[in-house]
Amino acid sequence: MAQVVIKDSPYNLKKAKILDIKPLTDKEKLFKLVFEDHTWLDFEPGQFIMVSLMGIGEIPVSICSSPLNRHYFEICVRAVGKVTNSLHKLNVGDIIGVRGPYGNGFPIKIIEGHDLLIIAGGLGLAPLRSLILYAIDNRRDFGEIHILFGCKTPGELLFEDEIEEWGKRLDIHFACTVDRADPDWKGNVGLITSLIPGVDIDPLRTYAAVVGPPVMYKFVIKELLAKGLPVDQILLSFERHMKCGMGKCGRCQIQNLYCCKDGPVFTFKEIMDMAEAL
């Protein structure tokens, strides 16, 4: 049967070729991608794409590279189920389907000129890496930059080389912690919330960008409020089950908000009265 392609349909997939695959941990791989038609992906930090494997399924994945990189884009994928495990089995040169970018991303134009407090739990570093790389590329447009990263064990550290670089930079305050150390670990031990009281910020000048596992948000928000951050300067990116990725199916709804279209980034002010959001 001939394939019917409706021109300009938002569901149209573009073919993306895998240029490189880098294992980051036992569960996460970094995929470097390029569109076969040599166009580039125009996106904002915090936006996501729908990644499609023919005959297997389609999933939302955050873009984790800098939007200023016109040569390729990257996604960091944790193998958890059907599509993600299949993606992990692919090789360099294989083709996947991509549509998007979708979602609002972080409000860069509003954040610029302010201090930035980035709080990443585990795989939450993937979407935040895009924001971090953007801020580094435009360092003069931001004030102080604080990055806090936490994961369960040292073996789950993502982007280790980059983390080391961020830790060495004099224009970035970087701190990392693990919930459970191993004998070789020399850094902080404790939940990511334990790092927040020690961060020296001017709350009125600071935007916090928070991404991590669902359990993290309530405790991180409590610490940020205790520091005096205004509710509209706390930015949270949410994960919800998604089908269409563009506000049509209702799968990702939080009350009157579509996580895929109105989010995935929300201010705490927007969702603070919606119990199910957190």
Ligand SMILES: Cc1cc2nc3c(=O)[nH]c(=O)nc-3n(C[C@H](O)[C@H](O)[C@H](O)COP(=O)(O)OP(=O)(O)OC[C@H]3O[C@@H](n4cnc5c(N)ncnc54)[C@H](O)[C@@H]3O)c2cc1C
């Ligand atoms: C906006 C957004 C950005 C995301 N960014 C990334 C990313 O950068 N890297 C990454 O590895 N993953 C990301 N995810 C999660 C990713 O979409 C899911 O892991 C994926 O859909 C699982 O598909 P699967 O077929 O492999 O697993 P399935 O076989 O469908 O399910 C395996 C397990 O994963 C859970 N799961 C499935 N879909 C989701 C979902 N959307 N959110 C949370 N849990 C889910 C299921 O409940 C089940 O427990 C993102 C999700 C959203 C909504």
Ligand code: FES
């Ligand atoms: S995923 Fe369909 S409306 Fe959000």
